[in-house]
Amino acid sequence: MxxxxxxxxxxxxxxxxxxxxxxxxxxxxxxxxxxxxxxxxxxxxxxxxxxxxxxxxxxxxxxxxxxxxxxxxxxxxxxxxxxxxxxxxxxxxxxxxxxxxxxxxxxxxxxxxxxxxxxxxxxxxxxxxxxxxxxxxxxxxxxxxxxxxxxxxxxxxxxxxxxxxxxxxxxxxxxxxxxxxxxxxxxxxxxxxxxxxxxxxxxxxxxxxxxxxxxxxxxxxxxxxxxxxxxxxxxxxxxxxxxxxxxxxxxxxxxxxxxxxxxxxxxxxxxxxxxxxxxxxxxxxxxxxxxxxxxxxxxxxxxxxxxxxxxxxxxxxxLCRGTFRDKERPILINNWEATYFDFNADKIKEIAKSGKELGLELFVLDDGWFGTRDDDQSSLGDWIVDKNKLPNGLDDLVNDITNLGMQFGIWFEPEMISEDSDLYRNHPDWALHVPNRMCTVGRSQLVLDLSRKEVCDYIIDAVSNILSNSKITYVKWDMNRHMTDIWSEASEPKRQKETAHRYILGLYYILEALTTKFKHVLFEGCSSGGGRFDAGMIYYMPQTWTSDNSDAVCRLKIQYGTSLVYPPITMGAHVSTVPNHQVGRITPLETRAHVAMSGNFGYELNLMNISQEEKEMMKEQIALYKKIRHIIQFGDFYRILSPFDTNEAAWNFVSNDKTEFVGMYFKILSEPGSSIRTLKFKGLNPDCYYENLETKKVFGGDELMNVGITVNIVVKDFISKLWRFKKTSRME
Known part of the structure; x- marks a missing residue:
């Protein structure tokens, strides 16, 4: 160099x-x-x-x-x-x-x-x-x-x-x-x-x-x-x-x-x-x-x-920094699709207890825990615990769940403000707005003016008050509304066109302060899913919720496209219920899990409503991901088949020392007269031998890359296959 x-x-x-x-x-x-x-x-x-x-x-x-x-x-x-x-x-x-x-x-x-x-x-x-x-x-x-x-x-x-x-x-x-x-x-x-x-x-x-x-x-x-x-x-x-x-x-x-x-x-x-x-x-x-x-x-x-x-x-x-840059990320359960705004402390504890029994490591309390937030009409900006839902407060809930042996995470949307909030009633000028014009509203919320230091400092203090008083180790930082009415009451007329950039500088100021102060907290970015999945956010938040769409078939494309630039360790990926809440599709639990295992793995469904058979499958999935996540999160990722070009998708992950790898294959729709697929893995050591941990058969790395492995035909929609291989001195 x-x-x-x-x-x-x-x-x-x-x-x-x-x-x-x-x-x-x-x-x-x-x-x-x-x-x-x-x-x-x-x-x-x-x-x-x-x-x-x-x-x-x-x-x-x-x-x-x-x-x-x-x-x-x-x-x-x-x-x-x-x-x-x-x-x-x-x-x-x-x-x-x-x-x-x-x-x-x-x-x-x-x-x-x-x-x-x-x-x-x-x-x-x-x-x-x-x-x-x-x-x-x-x-x-x-x-x-x-x-x-x-x-x-x-x-x-x-x-x-x-x-x-x-x-x-x-x-x-x-x-x-x-x-x-x-x-x-x-x-x-x-x-x-x-x-x-x-x-x-x-x-x-x-x-x-x-x-x-x-x-x-x-x-x-x-x-x-x-x-x-x-x-x-x-x-x-x-x-x-x-x-x-x-x-x-x-x-x-x-x-x-x-x-x-x-x-x-x-x-x-x-x-x-x-x-x-x-x-x-x-x-x-x-x-x-x-x-x-x-x-x-x-x-x-x-x-x-x-x-x-x-x-x-x-x-x-x-680019990624901090404690979690080189640390394996926890497997989580998020309550959003299980409860939406309709929950209380007992319901949350039941979900967390069930998650712990399955082997999950982190419970995340999503939207609805603050102010009078029973829907999306109010309370953004009022980061005070809702005692109607959590009568003993947030600390009590956090202690109960962490005493189970789980970590605790929480959702915020700090950049936004509801008109029906104490913060807006006290500081209406803190929202982006144009004098004498009606504000446009998105999801019943306005955007706080982060070009103003006093607004940024309020957010830092409000979030810090929650994180300082509880054993919280994860924050989901959401942003569900893009900017309109871009005008700041704090700026002179000739500087109004600076507002949008000053907003981003203000956001970075906030994130620098919070991530420095709470080094033990894993921050995950979100903007209605992937609306702000960019390299700037990775500097402060080492992972991002890739999309609000958790359907496994849709996620094949979303995660494949995201991987052009961003590593799997930055992608939040969860198993959700079926029929899927975004597109109504019914896909096998195994396929949903394999897609989600291709990033930071978690679940977003009601654990109280699943069968015992599904719970046993989830236990196995969680145990499997714990064995392979060091390869998924820190290894090399190779795309093999594109869901944009074919009815299939495939990729593999290889450990840095090339001693282990995980391959995944997905067939979206069953086709009459399907030919037998041979899948060629990538990035292996051609001079090593690898054992298939399922069949115990041994193949050379050169054979697996140049000849490939047979994918058996399954007459069913939305199928997936996962292989695990490990370097061996045994040759066949």
């Missing part, structure tokens, strides 16, 4: 054992990207930029018609000075001009990686793990400096990028666009992969060929959203799960974003990613600085599985 500046060629070469990223300073200080991809030992300008007179492409130098910013592969393109493509940033000056002109000023190379102030980001535990390059670009006329930051890790094939903009001039500057990363490719022969969806239908995979013009995914919902994920990948037409080139981009941010791919008139491709410029601006007074969130760029020559393993390892070890 190294970063080399060649002062003769004026090139920067970032390099580790697998990838290279090369930039060059060209005419009069402009910075261009000349290569990103598989590692090269030395860059010697074999693909030097060719200059032509394009006729209608403007020229900064009137004496040189061959040089135009409209045609070069700019590293961080500006607006208004000849490049007609989408700019990476835009700054409005006091005289109304939006034109800027950045030139190279200086650079700095150092070991390690700096923390981004107030923002989540990947990190190092030792400075030898990474090197960072900072390139300072300057617009001398207006006193603007833009610092481009690049970090390359020794063990991860990624470039972590972010940007800071500083006003060193005498007049205020107004940022109206500030992307975190931009890169130009001198070709357009790509296909684009994105993740799209909706509530209870998150993380579907879209793949299509690039065409001239702009292809874009974005969110304007105040959250990363279930509609489009802050991720995209460029791949070749022949790229598959296990071979071919992948260039991918993922945003470490939880708010409004844009990710755009533009194919221009000369068949160049520009990718930009950052905070959505729609309804955004940020005022910089003299001496002030604005920091963008981080983008993680990856390159893989080993297909989509290669890309995913890079994200999985990076995010699980150098």
């Amino acid at each position: 190294k970063i080399v500046y060649d002062s003769v060629q004026k090139t920067f070469h970032l390099q580790n054992k697998n990838i290279s990223y090369v930039m060059k300073i060209i005419k009069d200080g402009y910075l261009v990207n000349v290569y990103f991809g598989k590692k090269i030992n030395k860059y010697n300008e074999s693909n030097s930029i060719a200059y032509y007179d394009r006729g209608f492409s403007p020229n900064p130098d009137p004496l040189d018609r061959t040089f135009s910013l409209d045609t070069i592969p700019s590293e961080y393109p500006a607006y208004g000075n000849g490049d007609f493509r989408v700019p990476a940033f835009q700054v409005e000056q006091k005289n109304g001009s939006r034109v800027t002109d950045l030139r190279y000023k200086s650079h700095n190379i150092y070991d390690g990686k700096k923390k981004l102030q107030g923002l989540p980001s990947t990190y190092v535990e030792d400075e030898a793990e990474a090197k960072t390059l900072e390139i300072v670009m300057e617009d001398k006329l207006i006193g603007l400096t833009v610092t481009l930051m690049y970090t390359i890790y020794i063990d991860f094939d990624v470039i972590a990028r972010s940007v800071s903009l500083k006003n060193n001039g005498e007049e205020e500057l107004n940022i109206t666009r500030a992307m975190s990363a931009s890169i130009d490719y001198r070709e357009s022969n790509f296909e684009l992969i994105t993740l799209y969806g909706a509530h209870i239908n998150e993380k579907n995979i879209a793949r299509r060929k690039l065409v001239p013009g702009i292809q874009m995914v974005e969110s304007c919902r105040g959250a990363s959203s279930p509609e489009q994920a802050p991720f995209l990948a460029l791949v070749r037409s022949d790229t598959s799960e296990d071979s071919g080139e992948v260039y991918s981009f993922n945003f470490v941010y939880s708010g409004n974003f844009t990710a755009q791919v533009q194919v221009d008139q000369f068949s160049n491709t520009r990718v930009i990613m950052g905070i959505n410029p729609s309804d955004f601006s940020w005022l910089l007074q003299k001496g002030e600085e604005f920091q963008t969130p981080e983008v993680i760029m990856t390159y893989s020559s080993d297909g989509l599985n290669g890309m995913s393993r890079t994200y999985h390892k990076l995010y699980s070890t150098r």
Whole structure:
């Protein structure tokens, strides 16, 4: 791993054992990207930029018609000075001009990686793990400096990028666009992969060929959203799960974003990613600085599985933090689908006692324990225990359940406020609202204004009061309403477009305070399921409820799509009752369990209403997951068959030392005349022998990967099969 500046060629070469990223300073200080991809030992300008007179492409130098910013592969393109493509940033000056002109000023190379102030980001535990390059670009006329930051890790094939903009001039500057990363490719022969969806239908995979013009995914919902994920990948037409080139981009941010791919008139491709410029601006007074969130760029020559393993390892070890980063996650029972709002202390204790008898480790009390919360019409913001449901208080319930030998968890929705709440009656101005306009309401709730510090501090205190007085070791942090009426009573008019970003900064401030104060608490993020499943939240909460849809068949796609970027250890996955509450489907308990075992395993059903036979099956499932969860949660994950392309799905998990693996296969609908399936596992040691722990038969790793294992035909819908293999010295 190294970063080399060649002062003769004026090139920067970032390099580790697998990838290279090369930039060059060209005419009069402009910075261009000349290569990103598989590692090269030395860059010697074999693909030097060719200059032509394009006729209608403007020229900064009137004496040189061959040089135009409209045609070069700019590293961080500006607006208004000849490049007609989408700019990476835009700054409005006091005289109304939006034109800027950045030139190279200086650079700095150092070991390690700096923390981004107030923002989540990947990190190092030792400075030898990474090197960072900072390139300072300057617009001398207006006193603007833009610092481009690049970090390359020794063990991860990624470039972590972010940007800071500083006003060193005498007049205020107004940022109206500030992307975190931009890169130009001198070709357009790509296909684009994105993740799209909706509530209870998150993380579907879209793949299509690039065409001239702009292809874009974005969110304007105040959250990363279930509609489009802050991720995209460029791949070749022949790229598959296990071979071919992948260039991918993922945003470490939880708010409004844009990710755009533009194919221009000369068949160049520009990718930009950052905070959505729609309804955004940020005022910089003299001496002030604005920091963008981080983008993680990856390159893989080993297909989509290669890309995913890079994200999985990076995010699980150098984005996720805290006590639970390296700790096995507990198997839980959540009471939501068992009781909804209709419960009391005795009913909760019965569910917990039954769960303990089955071998479950954590009970989670969901919505309805506070205020007068008998439905979703009231009480958000009033985080005081409802004595009608819990007459002896929360501490008594927590003690009773922890005395059973179970952990206790609890649900919050701290970012929201009900109009029917004491908090709203006392502080109506704390909700996002526009003066003299009726507020839009979602799920009978409004959004608290987290751009205000006093609101953030109230949330910290209210949640702390609950967590400080009880032996609570888990929090489900929900957010069921996206932003509307975005206006803050605490901000002056010219700063109102800062509100949505300040909200996210306020959220991060809250989470930093709470996760620091309660290191023993496992926080799980949720936003009506996967509405805010993003890398920014993983920095604070090491797992996320993947979707409110717990139907096993739907979850095959949801979890498969999520796995493109996020590791299984981050995915909350539960077995729920049938008919399923979201789609009404009836699936076997075994299949529901195998799908849920592919993430952080748990149950979300009424244990008092299941048969003894089902209880015995659940005991076996729980015991099995305890044996394999170290492989599921900390091993390598490989996708084998896609439910988006076939009537099947399959994947396998391999321990880090390749001595154990778990394979799973799912057949969705029974088909007449089905052929016998041979499933080829991935990621094994070809020189090892593995014993099937069910049949005791032994196979070589090379045989299991290249020949495969037979999947017997079962004439039934929604079937699944799980295999466990372990390395053995015995050969057959």
